[in-house]
Amino acid sequence: MIPFDSLIQLERNSSVALFVQLANQLIGLIKQGHLAVGTPLPSSRVLAETLGVHRKTIVAAYDELIMQGWVETIPKKGTFVAFDIPQLQGAGKRMKTSVKVSTTPNFDWCSDPRLMPFEVKAHLKYHIDDGVSDSRWSPNAQLGKLYRQVLLDPTLPDLMGYGDPKGNQYLREVLVGYLNETRGLDISTKNILITRGSQMGIHLSAKILVGPGDVVVVGETNYSAADISFEKAGATLMRVPVDENGLDTKTLEELLKGNKIRAVYLTPHHHHPTTVTLNARRRMQLLNLAQRYRFAIMEDDYDYDFHYDHAPILPLASHDSQGNVLYMGSVCKTVAPVFRVGYFIGPEQVIEEAARVRRYIDRQGDAVLEHAFARFIAQGHLEGHIRKVSREYKLRRDLGYALLKKEVGDYFDFDLPKGGMAFWAVLKAPYQWSTIAPKLEKLGLGIGDWMRYDRAQKGHGGIRIGFASKNPEEFAGMVRLLKQGFN
Numbered sequence: 001m002i003p004f005d006s007l008i009q010l011e012r013n014s015s016v017a018l019f020v021q022l023a024n025q026l027i028g029l030i031k032q033g034h035l036a037v038g039t040p041l042p043s044s045r046v047l048a049e050t051l052g053v054h055r056k057t058i059v060a061a062y063d064e065l066i067m068q069g070w071v072e073t074i075p076k077k078g079t080f081v082a083f084d085i086p087q088l089q090g091a092g093k094r095m096k097t098s099v100k101v102s103t104t105p106n107f108d109w110c111s112d113p114r115l116m117p118f119e120v121k122a123h124l125k126y127h128i129d130d131g132v133s134d135s136r137w138s139p140n141a142q143l144g145k146l147y148r149q150v151l152l153d154p155t156l157p158d159l160m161g162y163g164d165p166k167g168n169q170y171l172r173e174v175l176v177g178y179l180n181e182t183r184g185l186d187i188s189t190k191n192i193l194i195t196r197g198s199q200m201g202i203h204l205s206a207k208i209l210v211g212p213g214d215v216v217v218v219g220e221t222n223y224s225a226a227d228i229s230f231e232k233a234g235a236t237l238m239r240v241p242v243d244e245n246g247l248d249t250k251t252l253e254e255l256l257k258g259n260k261i262r263a264v265y266l267t268p269h270h271h272h273p274t275t276v277t278l279n280a281r282r283r284m285q286l287l288n289l290a291q292r293y294r295f296a297i298m299e300d301d302y303d304y305d306f307h308y309d310h311a312p313i314l315p316l317a318s319h320d321s322q323g324n325v326l327y328m329g330s331v332c333k334t335v336a337p338v339f340r341v342g343y344f345i346g347p348e349q350v351i352e353e354a355a356r357v358r359r360y361i362d363r364q365g366d367a368v369l370e371h372a373f374a375r376f377i378a379q380g381h382l383e384g385h386i387r388k389v390s391r392e393y394k395l396r397r398d399l400g401y402a403l404l405k406k407e408v409g410d411y412f413d414f415d416l417p418k419g420g421m422a423f424w425a426v427l428k429a430p431y432q433w434s435t436i437a438p439k440l441e442k443l444g445l446g447i448g449d450w451m452r453y454d455r456a457q458k459g460h461g462g463i464r465i466g467f468a469s470k471n472p473e474e475f476a477g478m479v480r481l482l483k484q485g486f487n
Contacts, residue, residue, distance in 0.1 A: 004042065005050050007034065018053060019060035026061065027070055030081055039081045041071060114228050116449055125444035126478040129466035130273075131303070131422025137392065138336035139376075139385050146379075147372040159367040165355040167194025168370035174378045175343055183304070184318035185327075190348045193355055194365050196340035198302050201328030202226050203361075204344055204354045205263070205298050206233040214262040217255065219247055221462070223272040223300065224452040226265050235262070239456050246271055246278030249285040256293045263296040269304055269313055270420040273453050273464045277418060283316055290324040301329040305386045306468075307419035308394040323347040331373060334386060340366075341373050393421060393468045400467040400475050407483045414465075421468035427461030436485050445481040 008025045010018055029035045042050065044058040051058075062079055065071040073079050150156065159168070166172065172189045179185050179192075195201050202225070210216060212234035218227060219242040227237060238259065240251040247266050255261065264286070268278035278286075290297050299316045307313075317327035323346075330342030344354060358364075376382055401416050404423065414425040427433065433450045440447060450463050467475060 019057045022061040023064040035081050037085050038083050041079045124446040127446045130464050131466040132469050134469045135336040137389050142381050146375045150368050150372045163364050163367050165359045165364050167365050168367045171370040171374035174374040184314040193344045193351050195342040195344050197330045197332050197342040198328050201344040202229050206230050207357045209263050210235040217264040220456045227455050249282045261295045265298040267300045269301050274424045275417040275420050291322045297325045299327045303420045305334045309418050396467045399472050403479050407479050411486050422464040422466045425465050440485040443481045
């Protein structure tokens, strides 16, 4: 006789209905072999008395098990565990209604060591970030008001279903006007796809442009996530030097003479990670080379909005008349990383293909958020926000630069960046991050994966030190710990 009264424990205060609890626990008994195939189950009346529940609860549980195929009823004989259920291999003696997922898979799979893990070390007092905005300055009140307006708009049902994978039509229209005015572009809605940030634009570019063995040119120092995206697509990376004037187009031209290059990826406004700007001569050389050798330029303009000592430099896309440039950027970098709104711009045929690819990784964007951001931009709030935070970030840059020079200038070489949200700081000899980083972590300062800045393994020892996300007091506290790591 199976002791159902001790094997089955029902919680009357649970949000899960009693009949569902009972059905799940009976399934657990079957999976673990306590109820073998063909085992007769008690009648609904007997089991109800045993468990102290209403007979209807037992009937509902049995009906559920019959529907799922765990039990079957034979007329005039009763209810039985289904006769064709195989015993689950590896089932233990202890009954469980749920099974904890194994740490290791029982199948072959691919783990790519190039992919950087995301790790939050909450015990650290400070983190040196890559150069991100201060989310405390995010215009949440304005965005919240606009988001609520969209949610209460009578036309909202039009946004709630499946839509265009190129993104919310209104946001595309607003961004076309905004980017044409601020970036010197000449595009229409046929040339733009809304993304969830620049990284999605890079991923789509890789999917469209790159196949196994295709060559993509990047800088010797480069945005590591872009490197990995191209490599995952099967690309062979060729690296060219980056100096104080940006990507070395002379070296690029020499490479082009002996190699078929599919694309060049760069961040010309503020090169990632070194923050240098691609000068005018090299910009025009790069465009001419792209036209002559028919390769794509992937222009990642990740922080166009933040420039402090001069007017913004127009992107390569504003000079492109032959359809060589794919231009990508984001709003989330400007406002707050949590708002995943970006754009991917290119020739109409490329955008159509990108939309088809996007459907299979992310069916569409968040149409409600996108519509709210469209209103945010159309009403002038984005430009106002940029003016406001740019003043603050310039102040933080200047104070941070002076503090770094004073406190850790003996350990680093760095310049005052013209824009962006980070310093590029290179360790002086004989210091090495392999010995300094563990000391800093013990002091409560994390610097993240410093090796990502040197995927070409040049041993330059440079890292980015973000200044925008920390107020002066926080930055000073971070620098104090940084200095202690060298003593």
